[in-house]
Amino acid sequence: MTDQPHAAITIRTGPVTMPGGRVILQPLDLQLSERRIAVIGRNGSGKTSFMRLLAGLIRADHGAVTLQGADMYKDRRAALTQIGILFQNPDHQILMPTVTEELAFGLIQKGMARKEAEAEVARRLQVEGRSHWVDASTATLSGGQKQYLCLLAILMMQPQCLLLDEPFSGLDMPTALRLRRRLAQLPQQLITIGHDPRELGDCTRVLWFEAGRVQMDGPPETVLPVFTETMIRAGERDADTDLAS
């Protein structure tokens, strides 16, 4: 399962419009089959919306995101077994008051009986060396621990593709390094949002978003130098005065 390409996510979508009428993503036509893909771009460029579109949390005005023939927005059953999404802010992702309930939730959602799901959680926490987390309240976890819990919750649902929205933001260095090692070992397809080109070492394809459309798409050695140079030039001007219209 190491380097062979994954089943491609096919994105053929029209614009994505917010309820107010603002277009947050322009029409897209992409095939994503690489094992490690990075999504880069400035704040407000549409990266997170792109992830939400992939995960089937929002839909385009027309067209669809499909994986193995299933529409990710309409066919939630298929979407859940195929795509897992890690939100940027773990507090927006954690639904349950305790660690066990949070981890068991996804399994119960997939149809496992509660007792069975809780046993599975206990087993998994033991494998992870975190048996003492079983009864812990999710509110008492640190930022890094919450991030870890969210990742574990998604991994336990066994998706083939993981969408990670800036997984390292807000983590201290050792925690970030540990998470990076953990992610590198995963056999799944990973699509990661990042800001810093230095963090994108092991990806084989980079999508650069600008103003809701793909500005550049290619291997990191082609995209990253242009991106970095453009960002440095933008930084020399007064970069953050533009308002999203």
Add this chain to the structure above:
Amino acid sequence: MLTLTSPVKTPFHRLPAGLKMALMMGFGIAVMWAQSPGPLLVAAAVVIMLYLFCGPAVMRLALRALLSLWPFLGMLLIWGWWDGRMAQATLVSLRLGVMVAAANLVTMTTPLSEMLVVFETLARPFSRFIPPRRLALAFALVIRFVPEMGTTLQRLRDAWRARSRRRPGWRIVVPVLLSALDNADHTAEALRARGGVDGIGNADAKKPQPLPAEKA
């Protein structure tokens, strides 16, 4: 009251949640029945004895939880004294104190998940109107997000204080509500990302689907 969880395992943790809640109900009825201080003092002694089994850490937490009851008891007693029915007021205060102490003991020694199973069982006759799964989810979300709203309130107050010399008062209400609505949006999305309110395995299939063994 929501943070009422015993820091140590007590003998009462092993009792089934349903039994504890039934005993609590019986105890509550008995306490309401009692019309003289004698039986109430016996009830109080029983509660104190039960706490003695749990050790000092639990007793300290219980006393702190009871502290929030003093204003009510105080008001009751002052009203009783003013109204000339001191005996009645003492009786009511004693009842309240004993019942809350006993209920706190049940809460502290019962994991939330077990409590929820009892609620789900009790709500089963109404399952046509309130699906048990949704009820359980609603309970869990309330318990998860009530403390979160407290944190939000604190955060917005801090933000206000950092830039104003006056106290925020009622003006903080709208931002807190907006933040709660925003939070609700995020929660809805997180729920959708993991199968929605009813899950994907339960809509039409009742028996659990076997999951393929993970390779990682």
